[in-house]
Amino acid sequence: MAGRLKAPTGRYGGKTAAERQAERHRRFLDAGLELFGGDPGYRATTVAALSEAAGLSTRQFYEEFRTLEDVLAALHLQVNDWAEEAVLTAFAEAQGLPLAERVTAIFRAYAGNVTGDPRRIRITFVEIIGVSPRLEEQRLARRSRWVDLICAEADAAAARGEAAPRDYRIAATAFIGSVNGLLHDWSAGWVNATLDDVVDELVQQLLAILRPPGWATARS
Incomplete structure (x- = not known):
């Protein structure tokens, strides 16, 4: 589901905007699998903690998702x-x-x-x-x-x-x-x-x- 902030466009670091977005999306899901499926679990995870685990910012989180x-x-x-x-x-x-x-x-x-x-x-x-x-x-x-x-x-x-x-x-x-x-x-x-x-x-x-x-x- 798309987030509520508009993601940047254009090519950067050899990747298109779509490729960068797909990578961010995957990193958030990987972090979610680790935190929701392990410790501390979904209910005890915050947007800040998930973003940190993904190595991304909370702003980037809201470019991809609306909520946890x-x-x-x-x-x-x-x-x-x-x-x-x-x-x-x-x-x-x-x-x-x-x-x-x-x-x-x-x-x-x-x-x-x-x-x-x-x-x-x-x-x-x-x-x-x-x-x-x-x-x-x-x-x-x-x-x-x-x-x-x-x-x-x-x-x-x-x-x-x-x-x-x-x-x-x-x-x-x-x-x-x-x-x-x-x-x-x-x-x-x-x-x-x-x-x-x-x-x-x-x-x-x-x-x-x-x-x-x-x-x-x-x-x-």
């Missing part, structure tokens, strides 16, 4: 984009594999991406909660995208005869809540298991949703 909430919103979207990119790559590479192997590859990619950096987990599952109605709407919208992805894969599996034909939206929504909660608790040290154990548990839960008891008998 804008930085958190951008980071939340970025973290989700990284995870989505990892999932879509894994999904493409797993095409043609049996359903269980496909689901395992997809969740291993997601879990590995999200948990690979504890700061991403904190921003996605902790810092964004309860900030404002705007960010709550954004959080739910991004979660809905994950629900849509699961529903699309479930419907495709059902069309191939790999899963039970049904409306998966409620089940997928509940499952995403389980994914987020389990990964957060695992990353916080509250679940004594390896990441592979966590992924295996999530895969078994999803397969149970896709292939409920009696489904194979009913279709034969």
Whole structure:
């Protein structure tokens, strides 16, 4: 989101105004990832502290953003984009594999991406909660995208005869809540298991949703 001050134009130091702005934007986001996702957290960070961490001025901050909430919103979207990119790559590479192997590859990619950096987990599952109605709407919208992805894969599996034909939206929504909660608790040290154990548990839960008891008998 554009800030409220007008950024300078023209070429300086071999870079265009657009290139300098993109670099400043990235530096503020990098600083936000460090401070919001680590110490002291979003609620205890000030514009001055973020600007100092980015090696930039508060004036430059307001050339890029209006508020710290804008930085958190951008980071939340970025973290989700990284995870989505990892999932879509894994999904493409797993095409043609049996359903269980496909689901395992997809969740291993997601879990590995999200948990690979504890700061991403904190921003996605902790810092964004309860900030404002705007960010709550954004959080739910991004979660809905994950629900849509699961529903699309479930419907495709059902069309191939790999899963039970049904409306998966409620089940997928509940499952995403389980994914987020389990990964957060695992990353916080509250679940004594390896990441592979966590992924295996999530895969078994999803397969149970896709292939409920009696489904194979009913279709034969």
